[in-house]
Amino acid sequence: METICICCPIGCRLSVKKENGEIVVTGNTCPRGKEYGISEFTLPKRVLTTSVVFNDFTLTMKTNIAIDKKLQNEALKQIKSIYKKEYKIGDVVIKNILDTGADVVITGKLLNV
Amino acid sequence: MKTDVVVIGGGPSGMSASLEARKQGAKVVLIDVESRLGGILNQCIHNGFGLKHFKEELTGPEFANKLAEKVYQSDITVLLKSYVNFIGKNIVYAITPNGQEKIECKAIVLCCGARERTAGEIYLKGKRLAGVYTAGTVQKMINFYGKLPGKNAVILGSGDIGLIMARRLTLEGVKVKSIFEIMGHSSGLRRNIRQCVEDFEIPLLYNHTITRVVGKERVEGVYYAEVDENRNPKPETEKFIECDCVLLSVGLIPENSLLPEETKREKFVLVDDERQTSVEGIFISGNVLHIHDLADNATEEGEIAGKFAGLKALNMSKRYEKVKVYFSAKISYCMPQLINKKEDGKFTIYLRANDNFLKKYIVVKCGDVDIARKFCIGITTGEMQEIEVEYEKIKGDLFVDIGD
Amino acid sequence: MVFDYAVIGGGIVGTSIFNKIIRKGKSCVLIERELDLSTGSTKANSGLIHAGFDAKTGSLKARFNVRGNDLVEDLAKQLKIPFKRTGAVVVGNDIEKLNALYERGINNGVKDLKIVSTEELRMLVPNLSEDIKYGLYAKTAGLISPYMFAIALAEEGVKNGGVVKLDFNINKFTFSDGIFTMCGEDDEVACKKVVNCAGAGFNEVSKLLNVEEFPIKFRRGEYIVIDKSDFVKLSVFPLPTALGKGILATPTIDGNILLGPTAEDIDDYDTETTNNGIDKILSYIKSTFKNVPLNKNIRQFSGIRVSVGDDFIVKKSDKNENVVLIAGINSPGLTSAPAIAEYVVEELFCEKNKDINLIPRDSYFQGDSGRIVCRCEKIGENEIIRALNSPVPCYTVDAVKRRVRAGMGRCQGGQCMIEVCKLIAKRYGLKLEDVKKESKNSFVMFNGGTYEN
Numbered sequence: 001m002e003t004i005c006i007c008c009p010i011g012c013r014l015s016v017k018k019e020n021g022e023i024v025v026t027g028n029t030c031p032r033g034k035e036y037g038i039s040e041f042t043l044p045k046r047v048l049t050t051s052v053v054f055n056d057f058t059l060t061m062k063t064n065i066a067i068d069k070k071l072q073n074e075a076l077k078q079i080k081s082i083y084k085k086e087y088k089i090g091d092v093v094i095k096n097i098l099d100t101g102a103d104v105v106i107t108g109k110l111l112n113v
Numbered sequence: 114m115k116t117d118v119v120v121i122g123g124g125p126s127g128m129s130a131s132l133e134a135r136k137q138g139a140k141v142v143l144i145d146v147e148s149r150l151g152g153i154l155n156q157c158i159h160n161g162f163g164l165k166h167f168k169e170e171l172t173g174p175e176f177a178n179k180l181a182e183k184v185y186q187s188d189i190t191v192l193l194k195s196y197v198n199f200i201g202k203n204i205v206y207a208i209t210p211n212g213q214e215k216i217e218c219k220a221i222v223l224c225c226g227a228r229e230r231t232a233g234e235i236y237l238k239g240k241r242l243a244g245v246y247t248a249g250t251v252q253k254m255i256n257f258y259g260k261l262p263g264k265n266a267v268i269l270g271s272g273d274i275g276l277i278m279a280r281r282l283t284l285e286g287v288k289v290k291s292i293f294e295i296m297g298h299s300s301g302l303r304r305n306i307r308q309c310v311e312d313f314e315i316p317l318l319y320n321h322t323i324t325r326v327v328g329k330e331r332v333e334g335v336y337y338a339e340v341d342e343n344r345n346p347k348p349e350t351e352k353f354i355e356c357d358c359v360l361l362s363v364g365l366i367p368e369n370s371l372l373p374e375e376t377k378r379e380k381f382v383l384v385d386d387e388r389q390t391s392v393e394g395i396f397i398s399g400n401v402l403h404i405h406d407l408a409d410n411a412t413e414e415g416e417i418a419g420k421f422a423g424l425k426a427l428n429m430s431k432r433y434e435k436v437k438v439y440f441s442a443k444i445s446y447c448m449p450q451l452i453n454k455k456e457d458g459k460f461t462i463y464l465r466a467n468d469n470f471l472k473k474y475i476v477v478k479c480g481d482v483d484i485a486r487k488f489c490i491g492i493t494t495g496e497m498q499e500i501e502v503e504y505e506k507i508k509g510d511l512f513v514d515i516g517d
Numbered sequence: 518m519v520f521d522y523a524v525i526g527g528g529i530v531g532t533s534i535f536n537k538i539i540r541k542g543k544s545c546v547l548i549e550r551e552l553d554l555s556t557g558s559t560k561a562n563s564g565l566i567h568a569g570f571d572a573k574t575g576s577l578k579a580r581f582n583v584r585g586n587d588l589v590e591d592l593a594k595q596l597k598i599p600f601k602r603t604g605a606v607v608v609g610n611d612i613e614k615l616n617a618l619y620e621r622g623i624n625n626g627v628k629d630l631k632i633v634s635t636e637e638l639r640m641l642v643p644n645l646s647e648d649i650k651y652g653l654y655a656k657t658a659g660l661i662s663p664y665m666f667a668i669a670l671a672e673e674g675v676k677n678g679g680v681v682k683l684d685f686n687i688n689k690f691t692f693s694d695g696i697f698t699m700c701g702e703d704d705e706v707a708c709k710k711v712v713n714c715a716g717a718g719f720n721e722v723s724k725l726l727n728v729e730e731f732p733i734k735f736r737r738g739e740y741i742v743i744d745k746s747d748f749v750k751l752s753v754f755p756l757p758t759a760l761g762k763g764i765l766a767t768p769t770i771d772g773n774i775l776l777g778p779t780a781e782d783i784d785d786y787d788t789e790t791t792n793n794g795i796d797k798i799l800s801y802i803k804s805t806f807k808n809v810p811l812n813k814n815i816r817q818f819s820g821i822r823v824s825v826g827d828d829f830i831v832k833k834s835d836k837n838e839n840v841v842l843i844a845g846i847n848s849p850g851l852t853s854a855p856a857i858a859e860y861v862v863e864e865l866f867c868e869k870n871k872d873i874n875l876i877p878r879d880s881y882f883q884g885d886s887g888r889i890v891c892r893c894e895k896i897g898e899n900e901i902i903r904a905l906n907s908p909v910p911c912y913t914v915d916a917v918k919r920r921v922r923a924g925m926g927r928c929q930g931g932q933c934m935i936e937v938c939k940l941i942a943k944r945y946g947l948k949l950e951d952v953k954k955e956s957k958n959s960f961v962m963f964n965g966g967t968y969e970n
Contacts, residue, residue: 003307004303004304004306004307005304006304006307006308007304008164008304009161009164009165009302009304009406009407009496011302011303011304011307013303046308046312047160047170048284049158049159049160049172050158050284051158051255051256051257051259052259053257053258053259058256058257058258058259060158060172060174060256062158062160062172069312072284073284076284089174089175089178107158107172107174107175108155108158108172108173108174108175108177108178110149110155110174110257111148111149112257112258
C-alpha cells in the first residue's frame with residue numbers, strides 16, 4: 001500500500017506491505033511514520049476535531065488520540081449531543097468515546113458576543 | 114500612551130514577537146482588532162499545529178492559548194477590539210473602545226497577517242450570488258457559529274484552507290462535490306490531500322477551473338472546464354455541476370496596507386534578517402510579510418522580529434554592513450532579502466521554489482563559494498523551504514539556487 | 518389613509534420624486550418590491566454626474582441632464598452625502614468629432630466646456646496612452662454614490678412624513694372614485710395619484726394600472742472595480758458611439774476606480790459578468806492607458822440599462838391623467854433624476870408652491886466609529902448600527918454595504934460579512950440563518966441541523 005504520512009507537515013511517502021506475516025513500512029523518516037504506516041495498514045485512525053455551538057459560547061474539541069476513521073461520523077453525533085455546561089480548556093467532555101479509548105477534550109472556548 | 118514596542122496583531126507571530134521583545138526588557142503594547150488573542154488560529158480547530166515549535170501536536174486554539182497564556186502571565190499591555198489606522202516612525206494611532214489612542218513608541222512590529230484572495234481578484238465570472246465565499250469565511254461560519262454555507266459545495270483552489278474545509282464540510286454533512294485546481298498540482302500540504310480529500314473520496318480535478326457561477330438568488334451551480342497550458346479554459350471541455358455554494362481557496366495576500374509604500378518592492382516588503390523594513394524601527398513578521406505554511410514558522414519569525422524590535426527600542430541594537438540576497442529563476446522568492454554581516458551565529462533563509470524538484474540541493478553561494486548546502490528529497494511549489502547559514506561565512510552578496 | 522401620491526419603484530428616479538413630493542408638503546408612499554431601495558440600475562452604474570454635452574440637443578435627456586447637474590450639488594449637501602465636481606474628459610484623435618461634441622454641449626447649455634491641447638490632456642490624465650492627442654474637458658461633471666443618493670433622498674423623505682414600503686409586490690390595482698388601491702401580499706395602499714417609475718418592471722406595473730406599455734429593451738454593462746487608487750482623477754471617456762458613451766475609466770466618489778461599462782443588448786434581465794465583457798474592458802483600457810493598476814482589481818459586476826427608443830419617456834398617461842409614466846431612464850438618468858422629479862412634481866402634477874424646509878437626515882458617520890468591523894474600509898460598529906436604525910429599513914447584507922461600505926473593500930466582506938449578519942440579526946431579532954444577502958431567497962447561511970444545542 002502506498003500512502004502519505006500525516007504525522008507532520010513533511011508528508012513522507014510511505015510504502016507499507018506484509019512480508020512473512022510482518023508489516024514492513026518504508027519511506028518513513030521517523031518512528032512516528034512507521035507507527036502510522038502500520039496503523040494505516042491495519043486500522044486507519046484519525047484525530048477528530050469539531051466545535052459545538054451554544055447560544056452564548058462555542059466550544060472547540062478534539063479526540064486526544066486518533067480514533068477509527070470509520071467511527072468519525074458516529075462520534076460526531078455523540079459529541080454534538082452534549083449538554084451545555086461550564087468547561088475549561090483541557091476538560092474531558094466524553095470519556096472513552098465509542099469504546100475507542102479516546103477522550104473528547106476541550107481545546108478552546110469562544111464567547112459569542 | 115508611551116511604550117517601547119508596539120506589536121500590531123495578536124496572532125501567533127504577534128504574540129511571540131511581544132513575548133520576545135518583553136524578554137529583552139522592553140515595555141510592550143500588543144494590539145488586536147478582535148476580542149481575543151490568537152488571530153486566525155482560533156478558527157483553525159483542526160490539529161496539526163505545534164510539532165515544530167512546541168514539540169507536540171496541537172489544534173489551532175490550543176496553540177493560540179499556549180502563547181496567549183504566556184502573554185497574560187507577563188506584563189505586556191494587551192489592547193483588544195482596537196484597530197490601528199496609522200503607523201509612522203515611532204508612532205501608532207489606534208481606534209480603541211475608548212476612542213482614538215496615540216501611542217508613542219521606539220519600535221513597531223507589524224504582525225497583522227493576511228487576507229484571502231477573493232472572487233473578484235481572480236475574475237470569477239457569472240452572477241454575484243449568495244453562496245460564494247472564501248474558505249476562511251466558511252471556516253468561521255461553521256466553527257464559530259455552527260452555520261453552513263449550503264448543502265452541496267464545490268471548492269475552487271486546493272490551498273490548505275480549502276482542503277481542510279473539504280473535510281470539515283463533509284463531516285458536518287455537506288456534500289463536497291468537487292475541488293477544482295487550475296494548476297497541475299495542489300499548493301496544499303500532501304498530508305492534507307491524504308486526510309482531507311482522499312479519506313472522503315472527494316474528486317480533486319487538477320488543471321480545471323470554474324468558468325461561470327449561475328443561479329437566481331443563491332448559487333445553483335457552476336460551469337467548469339479543463340484549462341490549457343496558459344490556464345485558459347478550453348470551451349469544448351465545459352461541464353455543469355449542481356451545487357448551492359462555492360468556496361474559494363485561491364491564495365492569501367499579506368495585509369500590509371499599513372506600511373508606507375516605500376517599504377515595498379513589487380509584491381514584497383523588503384526586510385533584513387532582523388525583519389526590519391526600510392523604515393528604521395518598523396519590523397514585520399508572520400503572514401503579513403510572506404505566507405507561511407505553518408503557524409509554527411510564523412511564530413518563529415515573530416520571535417526574530419520581536420527580539421530585534423526590543424533591542425532597537427532599548428538602543429541595544431548594533432549596526433552592520435548589509436549584503437543582498439539574490440536568487441535563481443528556479444526560486445520565486447527568498448526571505449529575508451538583506452542580511453546584516455554579523456560576526457557569529459546563524460540565520461535562516463526561507464524560500465519558495467517556482468517548480469517541483471526531486472532530490473536536489475538548496476545552495477547558498479557567496480561569490481564562487483558554497484557557504485550552505487541542504488539536500489531535499491522533494492521540493493514543491495507549495496512548501497516553503499529553509500536553509501541555515503552562518504554569519505561568519507558571509508563575504509559579500511549571497512546567491513540562492515536549487516541544484517545538484 | 519389615502520396618500521396624495523404613490524411612487525412605484527425605489528430607484529434614483531422614484532426616490533427623487535418621492536423626496537420632491539414631500540418637499541411640497543404632500544403625503545407620499547414609495548413602493549419597492551425588493552428588500553432595499555436602489556437594487557436595479559441605480560446600484561450598478563458609473564456613479565457619474567454628467568455635464569450634459571452628450572445628449573441630443575432638444576431631447577429630454579439634454580434638458581434634464583443639464584438641469585440635474587445644477588441641482589445635485591445643493592441636494593447632496595443637504596443630504597449629507599459626498600459629491601465632488603471632479604470633471605470629465607472625452608479623449609480621441611478625431612478633433613472634428615470632439616468639436617461637434619463641444620458644439621452640442623454649448624447648445625445644450627453646458628458651462629465650462631473646453632477643447633484641450635495634448636499638453637493639457639497629459640496634465641489632466643497622466644496615465645493616458647501617448648497615442649491620444651485631444652480631449653473635450655467638462656469641468657462640471659462630478660461623482661456621487663448612486664445608491665447612497667437614492668437612499669438618502671428616501672431617508673429624508675421618511676424623516677419628514679413620507680412612507681417607504683419595501684418588499685411590496687403589487688398584485689392588483691383598483692381605481693374608483695379617484696382613488697387607487699394597490700394590493701400587495703399582505704398590505705394595501707390607497708392614493709390619489711401614481712408615478713410608475715418601476716424601471717425594468719415598468720410594463721408589469723402599467724399593465725396592472727391599465728395604462729400604456731412600451732417595448733423595453735435591456736442593455737447590459739459590465740464593470741471592473743479597482744481598489745482605491747489615483748490612476749485617474751477625473752472621468753475619462755472615449756468618443757461616444759451609437760451604443761453609448763463607451764468604456765470609461767473613472768474614479769468613484771469613494772476613491773475606487775471603475776472601468777467600464779460594456780454595452781450588450783440582452784433578452785432577459787441578467788446581471789452576469791462574462792468572459793467577453795471583461796476581456797473587452799481589459800483590452801480597451803490597456804490600449805488607452807498605461808500603468809493600469811489591474812493588480813488592485815477587487816470586483817466585477819454588471820448593471821442593466823433599460824431603454825425605450827433614444828430618449829427618456831416622462832409624461833402623463835393618455836389613459837389616466839392621474840398617472841405619470843417614466844420609462845427608458847438610462848444614462849444620464851442618475852444626473853437627470855432631480856430634474857425629472859422637479860418636472861414631474863411641479864409641471865406635470867402642478868405642485869407649484871415653494872419647497873418647505875425639511876428636517877435633515879442624520880449621517881451614519883458621526884466620528885465615533887466604535888469597534889472597527891470592516892477593516893478594509895475602516896467601518897465601525899456604531900456606523901453600521903446607525904444604518905440599521907435609519908429611517909428606511911435596512912436588513913440585508915448588501916443594504917448595509919451600500920449605506921456604509923462594509924464589505925466594499927479589497928477583502929470583499931471576507932472578514933466582516935458574518936459580523937454584519939450578526940448585527941442585522943441582533944437589530945431585527947432574527948437568527949443568523951434568516952439573514953439575506955440581497956433578495957428574498959438569498960440566504961447567506963443555513964442552520965447546521967444537528968449542530969445547535
